[in-house]
Amino acid sequence: xxxxxxxxxxxxxxxxxxxxxxxxxxxxxxxxxxxxxxxxxxxxxxxxxxxxxxxxxxxxxxxxxxxxxxxxxxxxxxxxxxxxxxxxxxxxxxxxxxxxxxxxxxxxxxxxxxxxxxxxxxxxxxxxxxxxxxxxxxxxxxxxxxxxxxxxxxxxxxxxxxxxxxxxxxxxxxxxxxxxxxxxxxxxxxxxxxxxxxxxxxxxxxxxxx
Numbered sequence: 001x002x003x004x005x006x007x008x009x010x011x012x013x014x015x016x017x018x019x020x021x022x023x024x025x026x027x028x029x030x031x032x033x034x035x036x037x038x039x040x041x042x043x044x045x046x047x048x049x050x051x052x053x054x055x056x057x058x059x060x061x062x063x064x065x066x067x068x069x070x071x072x073x074x075x076x077x078x079x080x081x082x083x084x085x086x087x088x089x090x091x092x093x094x095x096x097x098x099x100x101x102x103x104x105x106x107x108x109x110x111x112x113x114x115x116x117x118x119x120x121x122x123x124x125x126x127x128x129x130x131x132x133x134x135x136x137x138x139x140x141x142x143x144x145x146x147x148x149x150x151x152x153x154x155x156x157x158x159x160x161x162x163x164x165x166x167x168x169x170x171x172x173x174x175x176x177x178x179x180x181x182x183x184x185x186x187x188x189x190x191x192x193x194x195x196x197x198x199x200x201x202x203x204x205x206x207x208x209x210x
Contacts, residue, residue, distance in 0.1 A: 025139050026156055029131055030163035035096050036062070036126045037167045038194045043117035044168035045175025052172075055122045056164045062126025063135065063160055064153065070136035071149075095128055096199050104192040 030037075036059055043052040099121065126132075140152055 022139050022152070023155065023159075026135070026159050027163065029134055029139070030159060031166075032131075033194060034129060034131060035099070036122060036129050036131075037164075039099070039117050039122050039125055040164055040167040041171030041174070043122075044171030046117070048175075049168055049172045052117075052168045053165070055117065055119060055168070056161050058119045058122035059126050059164045060157055060160050062123045062129070063132055064157065066127050066129070066132035067136045067140070067153070067156075070132060071140075091128070093199050095124070097196065099125065100192040100196050100199075104189055 040052065040055055040059065043055055135156065140149060140156075144152070
């Protein structure tokens with residue numbers, strides 16, 4: 001009986017530590033600047049908090065769909081065919097650089113109208129976000145089936161919404177400062193530079209790992 005209790009305590013402790021690592025790792029990953037966070041902050045700066053909240057639904061759908069596709073379909077292909085991972089990385093790079101050009105060219109009138117960042121842009125950017133790979137294959141339990149993943153995905157969904165809202169609020173705060181300086185376009189151009197920098201870091205990490 002004593003041995004059973006000890007084994008039960010060890011199992012509970014192991015599950016708790018696994019969940020704690022997952023919870024902290026997920027928030028840390030979502031806090032790191034990236035393409036999606038840059039767009040959320042840019043929208044918060046240009047359109048304001050209330051007019052940017054709908055973008056959180058795009059981020060959530062993008063991440064959950066990307067995780068599902070990676071776990072069920074693309075994961076085996078990417079692991080078996082190295083050129084597939086390279087082609088995917090090139091496609092992501094081209095799209096992010098196009099977004100950077102779009103943000104750089106946004107004029108002051110568009111920024112004040114809140115049209116700088118759209119739902120579709122956030123959705124597609126999140127679908128191509130390399131962070132989804134980390135969620136799918138590092139943070140989520142690899143041996144878990146679709147039903148077993150539901151509680152984990154529920155926690156991720158809550159974290160995505162709260163972290164995304166924090167980025168929008170941060171962007172809105174920075175946007176007010178930029179408007180006081182008379183340079184509202186400073187935020188979108190900073191976002192464009194950040195996207196280019198993130199793309200460079202992705203490729204640098206790939207070369208270092210290879």
